[in-house]
Amino acid sequence: MAKKDDALKTASVLAFERKLDPSDALLYAGQWSQRDALEDWQALTIREKSVRGTISNRLKDTSKEHKDPAKLDAAIEKPNLQTVDVATLPHNTDTLMARFTLRVLGGAGIPSACNNADYQAKLQQAVADYVKTHGFGELARRYAHNLANGRFLWRNRVGAEQVEVRIRRMEKGHVAKEWTFDALSLSLRGFDSDTQTSELAQDIADALAGERHLILEVIAFSHVGNGQEVFPSQELIVDQSQTRTVNGKAIKKSKTLYTVKVGEQDIAAIHTQKLGNAIRTIDTWYPAPADGSDLGPIAVEPYGSVTTQGTAYRQPKQKVDFYSLLDNWMLKDQVPNTEQQHFVMATLIRGGVFGEAG
Template structure:
């Protein structure tokens, strides 16, 4: 769609309210990132998540010293501090028996490989739903708002702001930011990005690139960024295959880190559930006489949402960037789990900018932030009226 196909409503209109329903689909469909062993002979095998029992130690502070002192005189408490602590460990038990999941490489592995695929969409298809609030009396509101979004998308597709957003995503692919904890323990990481047919697009040393800045984009990153931008513009529809070869500097059965699962109301003694694909291995026997110490749960993997979060960690446009000095994931209010903080307020949120699509310059920091929010996808609806 081009600008000539959009009705000529007031192109400077700032909307007092957002629609009752406003949602965008994700602009980059992404697969899970599967873990593989690279074996000494060059072959590969899946890295498996294994469920097993461990005997650890108690390391949870429970305020027991204070409880032990309760009801004693000050002289008693001063003379019996060591007795209180000793009594408490006896009551609690020093041992911590748990069932947990672990992902470890094969004893014959020389490196870890992680692979995922991504396929950026045309920005034109991202607007999923727009509907008025129930008491909305202006029957043209939805049409005016929808066309304000479409005008912004037309401008974004013609802008250098979209190239900047695409280059930042390319950097996060090639830095291996999406490897999360596996990146921090690696000695070296080689990233390859290929077309679906196997044709190589980009290859680089991931640890040579910065995770903090986007003002030093390399030619390798620009090449991938240009292809991503062409997909966002609707001029191509590519699927990119991404592979990381992670050298941990240690050979053998080394622990690696897939996504973790959230388990509500975990059973007593259950410590951690890891994300995996496939099906758990069946027990070999129903007999209680046969003890199985471990059970394979499936192939270790990073969730697509976790990879997506890393790829959209490109927001350096938020007001406190000069103080925080690191990019945060694109979120409507700048929500950041690492810092446990919101880095955007109402005036700098995606909700505010979404009322002003008609005013936004896609080459401005606010405009780039909103391009990235469209690609992120999600709901920006407002149920309130001012």
Template structure:
């Protein structure tokens, strides 16, 4: 049956609607440079003694009587992991690889669990196919690609290391092409205007990958940071989430666990337990690269981009900025047949497809919205 996409929007998304992430991103290992070469930044497990600073209820008289009575220890004894460079450190180096995949291959599944709703899934497939065809030739896709390029060359993906650096150089290679950004700290973080030629060229390469044009070229990125200090210095990689109830069982009361890669052939330092090489996990790199949603309604006030998320979730501000159905990916995908890829809504939809994820409406929710349940 031929689907006419020029009709009213869908009332509900299919119960199963999922998209693959439109990029391949590698982990980003941390290294440090010395006069004698480049070495992995080790993750060191060690003990530390801090102080108790949890905001707890005080006694009836408003004082901390429990401390004086010995019921609460002032000390906070912990086992933690830290990422530290070696004594001869001159600079910090972080690298990762990125590759754009065709938008046309982004859909993983689109179906309804109930046979009577099968037509909705068929219409959704047709709407997606039409939108992607229009997006492939749109200036909206070019803009989204250039925004990713800006977040590559401004070093947003370095996270806290960027904030403590005196200077950041970034080198990007793809095939036989090379780009050098000598002062990444001067590339804008909070807006996406006035792109440099470097950003345009890297963006065009990404856009070609999203269109499925030619070879799937990998983009290799290296950042070299001058931290303004030499010697053994703490740097910052991804941190693991450790549920409280798993610490004593699995990690020996480890209070802070860092993401790390295996270091092959690396000798243990005397008296120090080295448990791996510090790294950013791929998800943290990708979160930074897709932090370019300036199309949400509060941007004019907040003046800060947020990551492309279905409901505009921002961990830094602990809020959802697209909680309204009309502005969320869930709401916009229902009317893709009415959305111009060059519009702000269209560019957000393109970016959401590249982000990937699960967007379906459950059958229970469908029943409620259609009046099938009390």
């Protein structure tokens, strides 16, 4: 009989590298009719705009001055001066192009760092059993669908008249295979497959299994209209003290957009994190919300966190968060059901540091 001290414990150092590795998406402007002449497309740039807005935010009602009608009128009547970054298509172009590469790596479920050999052996056996039973077909099908439907365009997909996504399998710098999708015809809430998405999914599954090397080039066209505003990623400015001087007055920039320097040019872009979040928005296995609402898929996160809603849909008290499922699987031999196994594997593919808290 094994001693209690010999019981398997979670490794204090446990890390996984992400297996879906996108580049930043560079943004370009051009004409919808010129989608086959990519060399004619011009890089999208960012410019500053200073505006004289109005006070529209909800005011605090606890201060004495807001109990004085005269002071309240003065507070809401003063102008709201803002300096922001903005990105728009030139007025002689009607289409936004986003272009990035996605590298799919093998070794899913194999830790990049683990300081407990027994735990690593148990984990690798569980992953091997999962692959033998289910393979990566279900996860790959969902990843492929999110590439084909253009979810990674985020707000640039909303309201577009047409969206086309071209996905190229690159081999030694050349296009070995290309798929073209009408993105708006594909759902953002389901994962129905057709012949093209099935072919793409098979390549992704093979790469996750380590059976092939896979680099995909993704080119998306969003037909939004001449001169329309488009939406690169917005930077999170931690140091709010950053200011600029205009007419002798210090002004803080309210919004800073993301750019990537290519040569001597700064090109508007979408963050790798935002692309990755869209591609892994495949979790439909989380518990149904108490209000009965149907949210559709959410991004694979250990606690099912959706920051835009301020909610985590995989609460530890429900024992459906990643750590509860993994610990029960590894330490208690309680194998999750098929759907939760998919979730655990998708989280390992996402990557992260999952060791025991110190």
